Amino acid sequence: MKFGYLIIYVPDVLTSLQFFETAFGITTRFLHESNTYGELETGETALAFAADELAAMNFSAGHISAHASVKPLGMEVGLVTDDVAAAHAKALNAGATEIAAPLVKPWGQTISYVRCPDGTLVELCTPVQA
Numbered sequence: 001m002k003f004g005y006l007i008i009y010v011p012d013v014l015t016s017l018q019f020f021e022t023a024f025g026i027t028t029r030f031l032h033e034s035n036t037y038g039e040l041e042t043g044e045t046a047l048a049f050a051a052d053e054l055a056a057m058n059f060s061a062g063h064i065s066a067h068a069s070v071k072p073l074g075m076e077v078g079l080v081t082d083d084v085a086a087a088h089a090k091a092l093n094a095g096a097t098e099i100a101a102p103l104v105k106p107w108g109q110t111i112s113y114v115r116c117p118d119g120t121l122v123e124l125c126t127p128v129q130a
Contacts, residue, residue, distance in 0.1 A: 004045065004046070005046035005048050006046070006047055006048065008047075008048070008049050008066065008077075008118070009050050009052050009054070009055040009063060009066075010050070010065075010118040010119075010120075011051070011067055012118070013035055013037060013038045013050065014031065014035050015118070016038075016116070016118045016120070017031065017038045019094060019116055019118070020047075022094045023090060023094035023095070023096055023116070024079055024090075024091065026079075027041045029042075029046070036054055037049070037050045037051070066118060066121075067117070067119035068119070069119060072121035073119070075121070076121040076122060076123045077120060078122075078123045079122060080127055081124060081125070082127075084112050084124045085102045085110075087112075088112040088114065091116075091122070091124070092114065096115060096116055096117070096122070098112075098113075099121065100113040102124075107128075108129055109129070110125065111123060112125075
């Protein structure tokens with residue numbers, strides 16, 4: 001078994017891809033011509049976005065859209081950076097909402113949390129020191 005990708009269902013795939021590029025500097029690797037599916041350039045494991053309409057086709061009982069939830073869903077995308085404060089400020093300037101300001105944890109790692117306009121919860125963190 002191998003972890004292949006994470007797909008986040010969003011109202012507008014192109015908008016989410018553009019936000020991740022503006023806020024985090026991660027470029028688009030692929031966008032389907034229908035604009036209902038796209039992937040970011042995240043290395044071997046893809047971070048992808050799919051339109052809520054595709055979720056409706058795949059899940060007959062429906063789904064909970066992250067953007068429709070008042071609180072963040074119980075999962076996050078973790079992005080590692082050497083400068084959490086700068087990345088956090090850049091994300092806020094791009095339209096993210098602050099969930100938790102940068103804070104140094106007892107184990108020495110700096111962590112912050114932002115919520116993207118599409119509802120995705122993102123942790124910004126420094127590398128874990130071994």
